[in-house]
Amino acid sequence: MPTFFERRQLVTPGDLLAEGEYIPGENTYKVDQKIYASKLGLVEYEDKKVDVVALRAFYVPKVGDTVIGTIVEVGFNGWTVDISSPYPALLRASDVLSRPFRPQRNDLSEVLNAGDLVIAKIIDYDRAHDPQLTVSEPGLGKITRGQVVEITPTKIPRLIGRKGSMISMIKKETDCHIILGHNGTILVTGKRLENEQLAIMAIHKIEEESHTAGLTDRITQMIEKEKKKQKEEKKNESKT
Amino acid sequence: MSRKPEKLIDKKGLRLDGRKPDELRPIKIEVGVLPNTDGSAYIQQGKNKILAGVYGPRELHPKHLALPDRTVLRCRYRMAPFSVQERKSPAPSRRDIELSKVIREALEPSVFLEYYPRTGIDIHIEVLQADGGTRCASITAASLALADAGIPMQDLVTACAAGKVDNTIVLDLMDTEDKEGGADVPVALMPNLNAITLLQMDGILSLEEFEKAANLALEGCRKIYPMQKEALKAKYVSVKEVEE
Known part of the structure; x- marks a missing residue:
């Protein structure tokens, strides 16, 4: 069961990292007992697990992550937020406003307008649905300075x-x-x-x-x- | 315009530019040259000069093209009007559109498309100067641009052509050899997995000749692969050295 690189060595996609009883970790994949790198990065061998710490990557949403995003669109019952990931995030109006709101009467752009920055937490995301945000926790919400x-x-x-x-x-x-x-x-x-x-x-x-x-x-x-x-x-x- | 040369291979067995039959043109590759893109690469292969830029994965527009189970890979190959001796119309020609498709299909097997459903990846390839074998050089550069963008891939894709000139099987044809020669066999390969992603043939070859040409092209790919890897690593190694 050999490994083919030293720890923290630079690898490119397709490099054979290890063979045998190893577990593929982040940015790796396994074919026929062989583990290959799938991104440019630094290898990490830990016990039986092989990881690649990517040097260039984009953000993939994960439930529970705190993110900072820009409002890009004000909709009927919420906002679309750019969180610099492949998917746009949604922030529901009912989450921001504590009181009940009516789309006819309340203007959502008065609360948060396009271009505003918000700190939010991802509460829901999977392959089929765009990430959904919440600001109803302490420390989250619109950014006013900094x-x-x-x-x-x-x-x-x-x-x-x-x-x-x-x-x-x-x-x-x-x-x-x-x-x-x-x-x-x-x-x-x-x-x-x-x-x-x-x-x-x-x-x-x-x-x-x-x-x-x-x-x-x-x-x-x-x-x-x-x-x-x-x-x-x-x-x-x-x-x- | 230059006239057709009498012989494409001289008595010593050397080609028009002095190469041996199994010799590549000098290659120079650079990664991360376009800061406005997510990933980019530039390749010089002989007189070929090609830029490749990648955006994504990002939200796909128009939205109806998005697929629920994987990323849509889109590729746009264009030749600049000044890339050839006689001005090429900037409008996409039949050839441009076909090559876009061919390059996309050569790259698709290398990318883990199923990781990011409902999104799109855009590859833009701009040929600044053409001298034969641009599809192969484009694939080599575009694959690097994808890796530079941090897109998960099975392996880098390397491409190289071989063909028949004056009844000799030669590697990495240039423009005159391609036009006046007998046949052209471009091959794209994922070297670590030993998988071919593109295999075309233009011209007439016997079965033995074809096998010889394809093997020679594969050998060429394996020669380009280390250069490709070096170029990708170079961007980060240089940072390391400056500090030490």
Whole structure:
């Protein structure tokens, strides 16, 4: 039962990863006891399971995921939301409005209009139905302030880090509130603009270098360096 | 216009551009060249210059084309008006439409279409300069663009042609050889699975000649495959090296 690659090695679609009693994990498929990669990514062998962590991917909805989306259409009894996945998501009016509503009397665009950003949770999705969203939980709903960043959705776990080490470090260092949408959209809200910019810079650096080792330390260093730079700039400004 | 050369293969057994019968044209492949698409690739094979871009999977429009059990793969092959010596009309010709279908059918077996029902994947192939064997180079590039878009695939598809010129079986025909020669056999292959996804023949070959040509084309595919993989990996390896 051999494996043909080392851990964390780059593989392309069609590469033979393992033969024999292995279980195909994410982004792999099995034909006649042979496991092949189906996407470009890094291999992970764990016990008997073979995974490929994709380097390029799009978001596939999953029930329970928190996502950040844009309203694209206001309908009769709900909204259509773009969650940057192959499928458009639906948000029902009865979910947003606590009181009963009548399509004739209430104008839904007064509540949420096209172009508005919302944080929502997926409550229903399968092969036959488009994902359905809810905003009736604390922390969900329309976004009123902050900045939105988009990254490849497969990089979200790296951004969270082991047991949330990476994201809690960024939150602490930049003093920003960060909400991660599983669809690769991230909301950053800070007290000052510089803090937000710092957090966004860190996020982009993580996206670019997600497949390298020792990233958390490098990001910490980078944030500290940038902080010093910002302080100096401020001093210079106050002098002049 | 250039006149027909007297001999396509000289006394030394070399072809018009100095290649041996079983030699490929120089190939250069680049992946991820179009930031506005979800995935893209550029290929130069001899004088061929081809761009491929992929969108999707995304909501399919018009909606009535969507299938309840799988993705719809759509392919659009076009030649730019300036891609050939005499201006080609930009309107899709019969040939453009046929090649779109042929390329789509060569790529379809490689993609896991059943993963994302009710959606569509659009492949756009733009031939900037043509010099024979564009369908094969297009398949090679389009397959890379699909992989670059993060679409799950069984294997990359590699394509290459072989044919008969002056009674010799040769690999990777260029335009003059294709037009003046005896026959042309384009083959597309998924090398790791050893599965052929395209096999055509244009011209007249005996059974032995056909077998020889098809095998030569398969050999060509296997030579292109490592280059294809390298190009796909190169985009990420370069990031790694910059840091270290």
